[in-house]
Amino acid sequence: MPVDPAAHLTVSVLYPTLLNIYADRGNLIFLQRRCEWRNIGFSINSVGIGDPIDADGTNLIYVGGGQDRDQALCASDLAGAKAELLRDWVASGSPMLAVCGGYQMLGHGYSSPSVSIDGVGAFDAETVAGPDRLIGAIEIKTDLPGPTGGVLVGFENHSGRTTLGPGATALGRVVHGHGNDGVSGMEGVRQNASIGTYLHGPLLPKNWWLADWLIASALGISVDHLPSLPNEAEAAAHRSARKAAGS
Amino acid sequence: MRVRLAVIVGTAVSLLLRAAGRAGTTLPGRVVLLLAPKAIATLGAKLGAGTAVVSATNGKTTTSALVEGALSRSGMDVVHNSAGANMSGGIVSALIGGSSGERTIGLFEIDEFWVPEIASQLRPKAVLLGNLFRDQLDRYGELDTILDRWVHCARELTSQGTIVLLCADDPGMAWVGHDLPKELVIWFGLEDTSVALEELPASADAGACRSCGSPLNYSAVLLGHLGHWSCPGCGLSRPTPTYQCTKVDLKGARAIELEIVGPDGQHSASVGLPGVYNAYNALGAWALSSTLGVSPEVITASFNESGPSFGRAERLSYNGRSTSIMLVKNPTGANEVFRTLTAEPSGLNLLFVLNDRIADGRDVSWIWDADLEVLAPSIGHVVCSGTRAEEAALRFLYAGVGRDRITTVNEPIAGLDQLAKDSEGDLWVLPTYTAMLELRGKLADLGTVERVV
Numbered sequence: 001m002p003v004d005p006a007a008h009l010t011v012s013v014l015y016p017t018l019l020n021i022y023a024d025r026g027n028l029i030f031l032q033r034r035c036e037w038r039n040i041g042f043s044i045n046s047v048g049i050g051d052p053i054d055a056d057g058t059n060l061i062y063v064g065g066g067q068d069r070d071q072a073l074c075a076s077d078l079a080g081a082k083a084e085l086l087r088d089w090v091a092s093g094s095p096m097l098a099v100c101g102g103y104q105m106l107g108h109g110y111s112s113p114s115v116s117i118d119g120v121g122a123f124d125a126e127t128v129a130g131p132d133r134l135i136g137a138i139e140i141k142t143d144l145p146g147p148t149g150g151v152l153v154g155f156e157n158h159s160g161r162t163t164l165g166p167g168a169t170a171l172g173r174v175v176h177g178h179g180n181d182g183v184s185g186m187e188g189v190r191q192n193a194s195i196g197t198y199l200h201g202p203l204l205p206k207n208w209w210l211a212d213w214l215i216a217s218a219l220g221i222s223v224d225h226l227p228s229l230p231n232e233a234e235a236a237a238h239r240s241a242r243k244a245a246g247s
Numbered sequence: 248m249r250v251r252l253a254v255i256v257g258t259a260v261s262l263l264l265r266a267a268g269r270a271g272t273t274l275p276g277r278v279v280l281l282l283a284p285k286a287i288a289t290l291g292a293k294l295g296a297g298t299a300v301v302s303a304t305n306g307k308t309t310t311s312a313l314v315e316g317a318l319s320r321s322g323m324d325v326v327h328n329s330a331g332a333n334m335s336g337g338i339v340s341a342l343i344g345g346s347s348g349e350r351t352i353g354l355f356e357i358d359e360f361w362v363p364e365i366a367s368q369l370r371p372k373a374v375l376l377g378n379l380f381r382d383q384l385d386r387y388g389e390l391d392t393i394l395d396r397w398v399h400c401a402r403e404l405t406s407q408g409t410i411v412l413l414c415a416d417d418p419g420m421a422w423v424g425h426d427l428p429k430e431l432v433i434w435f436g437l438e439d440t441s442v443a444l445e446e447l448p449a450s451a452d453a454g455a456c457r458s459c460g461s462p463l464n465y466s467a468v469l470l471g472h473l474g475h476w477s478c479p480g481c482g483l484s485r486p487t488p489t490y491q492c493t494k495v496d497l498k499g500a501r502a503i504e505l506e507i508v509g510p511d512g513q514h515s516a517s518v519g520l521p522g523v524y525n526a527y528n529a530l531g532a533w534a535l536s537s538t539l540g541v542s543p544e545v546i547t548a549s550f551n552e553s554g555p556s557f558g559r560a561e562r563l564s565y566n567g568r569s570t571s572i573m574l575v576k577n578p579t580g581a582n583e584v585f586r587t588l589t590a591e592p593s594g595l596n597l598l599f600v601l602n603d604r605i606a607d608g609r610d611v612s613w614i615w616d617a618d619l620e621v622l623a624p625s626i627g628h629v630v631c632s633g634t635r636a637e638e639a640a641l642r643f644l645y646a647g648v649g650r651d652r653i654t655t656v657n658e659p660i661a662g663l664d665q666l667a668k669d670s671e672g673d674l675w676v677l678p679t680y681t682a683m684l685e686l687r688g689k690l691a692d693l694g695t696v697e698r699v700v
Binding site: 017018020021022023025026029030033049067068069070073135136137155157200201202205206230233234236237239240241244 | 381384389390391447449450451455460462578603609610611612613614615616634635636637638640641642644645650653655
C-alpha cells in the first residue's frame with residue numbers, strides 16, 4: 001500500500017524543554033526532514049508539565065533524556081493519567097522512542113543512594129544507579145530489518161544500570177560498548193514499535209533506516225512503501241559513527 | 248626545596264621541548280607536579296601581587312586575554328596560561344615560565360571541572376565565573392555536577408576573603424552567588440536588550456529554578472540561557488549588576504563597540520572581537536580588571552588595541568585569501584559564532600572541522616543541538632573535515648544546505664584547499680578545539696600563522 005497523499009505524522013514530545021540533554025531534537029529534525037522530502041505532513045505536539053497527551057491525535061511518542069534534577073520534575077508529573085496512557089501505548093506496541101532518561105522513566109523506576117523516582121511501568125525494566133557512568137560510542141545488533149543488518153550505532157552516557165524483567169525483550173545485543181548494565185550484553189527494550197534505549201548521538205541521524213522504520217510504523221504502512229530517498233550521506237554518517245564505536 | 252628541584256627539572260623539560268620546536272604548554276608542569284604535588288600552592292604564593300582566576304564554559308581564553316592586556320598596560324608583570332592549557336599541568340607550566348616579583352600577578356583560566364582543586368591551592372584575590380553551558384558531557388557527566396562544585400568552591404573561597412565576580416544573566420551563576428557574603432560578590436550583566444533573541448534556543452540549560460523547580464520567566468533572552476530572568480515560584484531573580492553593559496553595537500563579524508557603566512562611571516570601548524558573546528567576555532574582563540585595580544582609562548586603551556586570541560576569530564591570509572578561524576566547541580558557543588556570521592554578506596565559504604578527540608568531546612551529538620538552521624541560508628559552499636566529517640556533512644544537509652553545496656574532505660588542510668578552489672572571496676574556518684590546534688600548527692608550518700610559544 002503506497003503512502004496516502006494526506007498522510008500526516010504527529011509526534012508528541014514529552015517535556016521538550018526539560019528532557020533534551022543529548023541533542024534529542026536531532027531525532028526530531030531528522031524525522032521532520034525525511035517526512036517533508038516525501039511530502040508527508042509533519043507536526044510536533046509539545047507536552048509540558050501539566051499538559052495532557054492527546055493519544056488519538058498522536059502517531060509517535062518521543063521522550064528524551066535530562067539531568068537527574070529535571071527528570072525528577074517530570075516523574076512527578078507523569079504519575080497518574082499520563083502513566084496509564086503510556087502503559088496502554090506500550091502494551092499495544094505503538095510507535096514510541098524513549099532515549100536514555102526517557103527510557104529509565106518508562107520503566108518501573110530509578111533509584112540511587114540519594115533519590116528514588118517512581119517510573120511509569122510501561123516497560124518491565126528497573127534502573128539502579130551504578131558507581132560510575134558508562135560512557136562511550138556503542139554499537140548494537142538488533143533483529144530489526146534494515147540495510148545495516150540490524151546494526152544500530154550511537155553514544156551512551158548513563159550512570160543507571162537497567163535490568164529487564166521477564167516481560168521485556170531487549171532492543172539488541174551489545175557489539176561494542178556497555179548497554180543496559182555493562183554486564184548482561186543487552187541493550188534497550190522493545191515491544192513491537194515501542195523502543196527504549198540508551199543510544200543517543202542522536203540515534204536517528206546515525207541510523208537513518210530506523211527513522212524510516214519508525215515513520216512507516218507510525219503511519220501504519222510497510223517501510224518498503226515509503227518513497228525512497230538518496231541515502232549516501234546518511235550511510236556515510238552511519239559508517240563514521242560505527243568506526244568511532246570500534247568497528 | 249622539593250619544589251625548587253622540581254622546577255629545575257620542569258624548566259629543563261621546557262627548554263628541551265622548545266629546542267625541539269614544541270610549545271610545551273602542559274608537559275613541563277606535569278613533570279613538576281609529579282615531583283612536587285603541591286607546587287601550585289608554593290609557586291602561586293611567590294607571586295607578589297597575588298592571583299586571579301577565570302572560568303566559564305565559553306569565553307575563558309578571550310576574557311583572560313583581555314584582562315592580561317589591561318594588567319600589562321597598567322605596568323604589572325602577568326604570569327598567564329595564554330595558550331588555553333587550563334588544567335594543573337598548564338597552570339604550573341605558566342608558573343615556572345614566569346617571573347615572581349613584587350609587581351607580578353598570576354592570571355589563570357581554569358577548566359570548569361578543575362576550578363575547586365586549583366583555586367583552593369592558589370587562594371586567589373578574585374575569581375570570575377562567567378557561565379555554564381552543556382559541553383563535553385561525556386567528560387564530566389552532568390552539568391549540575393560542575394555547578395554544585397562551583398557553589399561549594401565559592402563558599403570556601405569567600406570564607407578566605409576572595410572576591411567572586413559572577414554573571415548575573417546566568418541563573419546558574421546567580422545560584423552560586425545567592426547566599427555568599429554580599430560585600431564579596433560582584434555581579435556583571437548585559438542591559439542592552441536590543442540584541443535579544445526571540446526565544447530560548449533548543450540547547451538552553453536553565454529551564455527550571457535552582458531553588459524551587461518552577462520554570463523561569465525571561466523578559467529578554469540574550470545568549471543561550473543567559474538573559475533577564477526571574478522565577479515566578481519563589482521570586483529569585485537576576486541580581487542587579489554592579490558592572491553593566493548598557494549598549495552593544497555589533498560591527499559585523501569583526502568588532503563590537505560597548506558602553507560600560509561601573510561604580511566609577513560610564514565608559515566607551517571598542518573591542519576587535521565580534522558578537523554578543525564577546526560583549527559578555529569584555530564586560531567580565533572589564534569588571535575583573537577594575538576589581539584588580541586597573542583604571543578605566545587603561546582598560547579602555549587596552550581594549551581598543553585588543554584583537555583575537557588563539558583561534559578565536561583570528562584572521563590570517565591563506566594563499567592570498569582572507570581566512571578567519573572561529574572556534575566552535577559546544578552548541579551555545581557555536582550558535583553565537585553562527586549569529587555573528589549571519590551579519591556578513593551571504594554566500595559564505597565555510598570549512599567546518601569536526602573532531603571527536605578527548606579535548607573536543609568524544610560525543611559529537613552537540614552539532615544537532617547547535618542552530619545550524621540559522622547559518623544555512625548564509626552558506627555558499629561548505630567543506631566538512633575532521634575525524635567525524637561525514638556526520639557534520641549530514642547535519643548541514645538536514646539544516647537545509649543542498650547536497651551539491653556540501654563536500655567532505657577528512658584532512659583539514661586538503662579541505663581548505665578544496666574550499667579555496669571551489670570558491671571566491673573570504674574563507675571562514677570553524678574548527679573544534681583539537682582541529683583548531685591542528686590547523687594552526689599546520690598553517691604555522693606553511694608560514695601563514697605565528698606559532699604560539
